[in-house]
Amino acid sequence: xxxxxxxxxxxxxxxxxxxxxxxxxxxxxxxxxxxxxxxxxxxxxxxxxxxxxxxxxxxxxxxxxxxxxxxxxxxxxxxxxxxxxxxxxxxxxxxxxxxxxxxxxxxxxxxxxxxxxxxxxxxxxxxxxxxxxxxxxxxxxxxxxxxxxxxxxxxxxxxxxxxxxxxxxxxxxxxxxxxxxxxxxxxxxxxxxxxxxxxxxxxxxxxxxxxx
Ligand SMILES: [Zn+2]
Ligand SMILES: [Zn+2]
Numbered sequence: 001x002x003x004x005x006x007x008x009x010x011x012x013x014x015x016x017x018x019x020x021x022x023x024x025x026x027x028x029x030x031x032x033x034x035x036x037x038x039x040x041x042x043x044x045x046x047x048x049x050x051x052x053x054x055x056x057x058x059x060x061x062x063x064x065x066x067x068x069x070x071x072x073x074x075x076x077x078x079x080x081x082x083x084x085x086x087x088x089x090x091x092x093x094x095x096x097x098x099x100x101x102x103x104x105x106x107x108x109x110x111x112x113x114x115x116x117x118x119x120x121x122x123x124x125x126x127x128x129x130x131x132x133x134x135x136x137x138x139x140x141x142x143x144x145x146x147x148x149x150x151x152x153x154x155x156x157x158x159x160x161x162x163x164x165x166x167x168x169x170x171x172x173x174x175x176x177x178x179x180x181x182x183x184x185x186x187x188x189x190x191x192x193x194x195x196x197x198x199x200x201x202x203x204x205x206x207x208x209x210x211x212x
Pocket of ligand 1: 005006007008009010021022023024025026
């Protein structure tokens, strides 16, 4: 038997129904459930946003992930985006099936300081690479190591001039050792206790002495 939509009175003989409503009205009703403002966390220092994959540069893809996290009960696709505004294609379940709706939402930015910037500001580092040798070679290696560390989402806390070369302070031990093994360098490793972390475990800083 043909159904009639309680909102627009169209019949199921002329339009597809989702549950008791016609598809158009079901989609409109669904659209009202999507918030028109969505809050995204953005770092006040580097301007990157928080996504399900971590802190990322703001673009369509990362915004999709950040918004998707906020609207976790729906399936979200960012169709178009301008700073502060995004047009979304949202799919969700309603009684009788699933519907989709296109909706323009405002993006509100909540300020935060991301973990990396927080550590940077605090002068945090886990490893020191002591580069010794001919000055030009040493500074070439500093460039290489900086590029490697930044490409892997780490940072150089500082570079210090010392006798015979330069000391490079690096955010993560894993990046220091990663660089060394990738370039096939010979390093002398020493560790010093630097304190305890929040859960009371001993934390060591690594120093890698390298002759280049
Ligand atoms: Zn209808
Ligand atoms: Zn940041």
